[in-house]
Amino acid sequence: MLAIENTICIRNYDSKQFPFYEIFSGHCLDTISCQHPHLLHEYIADNLKPNKILKVGEDQATYAHSILYQIDPQYQKNRHQQNQVKDRGFIKTYQNFISFLEESFFGEKLVYQKLPTLRIHFPNNLSVGEYHRDRDYNHPMEEINIWVPITTAKRTATIHMESSFDRGDFHPIELEYGQYLIFDSALKHGNEINVEGYSRVSFDFRVIPLSKYKQSEGKSINQNMKFAIGDYYQI
């Protein structure tokens, strides 16, 4: 596999083979009549939008997140809720994307986050509450982070990252739809208040090359899941 230490790498994928935009826009259209995810903020009523800057622990819990997470039955907790949600093939496409990463980038099997994390970066707000390394929240150090925008991700509407370990020189990593970012989980990252006038939507997940995977006792802060195959991870 490629060496990932201290690395930030932007790569392209075939958005016809992995039509994430069509899946997200179809879901937004059916649920809140929003055809284009970058206009999400215009289709959420003001009283349902966060009325302050989101903090850690709040940045996955807005009304818009509850809508977005209905994108696939696998995010639903029980059979009843699963039956309410249309299967647009998001998780299936994600699993195919993992196979693509195994073949095209890592050259080995991956232990991967079972369900990717969905992000909304509303205008005048944050999408994650603070600059951090995922290991600050109990994640294993062996993880490699992968970040996939559904909209354009630029300037203050994208992820900001330091250029090497502990350097603290945060700068925006700009991507277009059809690109994805792979980065060493040792690099501190976060975001700025979005002043670009559009909503950025993205998803992200963590993988561990099977040869590096070790059983871990830590638990995730948002879902209280063990960082183990069968809980947070899948293979």
Ligand SMILES: [Fe+2]
């Ligand atoms: Fe993170």
